[in-house]
Amino acid sequence: MKTIILAGGQSRRMGQNKSLMKLNGIRLIDRIIGECLPISEKVILVSNHDLDDIPEEVLIVDDLSQFKGQGPLVGIWTGLTLAKEGACLVVACDMPFISKEIAQQFERVMMEKKVDAVIPIAEGRMHPLFAVYHTRIKDQVYQTLLNGKRSVQSMVSDIQVEFYPMDEHEGILWNMNTMDDYVQAAKMTDRGV
């Protein structure tokens, strides 16, 4: 499996680049790369920002196309295009507690059910920014962007999706948008920030 890490957002609600904030002394982006590298034949980091000290095996790119910076769906399309073939784990850089074992589970389900995507669902809400997508949907994603739609949810209705229930592991899907979220995330780790 390949991995696409989305880190090209503006972090307006946080007021600073979320991917560089530290938990347990480790930048969020490094936590995510560290979790994904062992299960990935290739890691594509779609960032739009200057990032230092990223492992050399990670491919760092900006969003491709005229839609650069217009949301996570643009980053997904960029990653799927560069990945070329096969299953791709998509991960947002603001999800500190993602699990490589669960990601591998998504991939297994994709193979078994022969679907375009496996997306976790918890308490009735889907979490499309920690999910596995097949590269074969990239033209549909581009068409969604051309149609003026930017939400990942709007693309999901056009593809074959298997939803993966995660009510018991909801913490894995937790994401950080605000300073309050960051304080809470720090409490959930051993040594805080």
Ligand SMILES: Nc1nc2c(ncn2[C@@H]2O[C@H](COP(=O)(O)OP(=O)(O)OP(=O)(O)O)[C@@H](O)[C@H]2O)c(=O)[nH]1
């Ligand atoms: N490549 C890429 N990633 C993006 C883009 N917009 C958001 N992301 C990433 O998608 C994930 C979810 O982003 P959001 O929290 O919705 O948006 P954000 O811009 O980071 O934050 P806000 O400005 O507070 O909405 C994060 O990992 C972002 O870095 C984009 O235009 N391109």
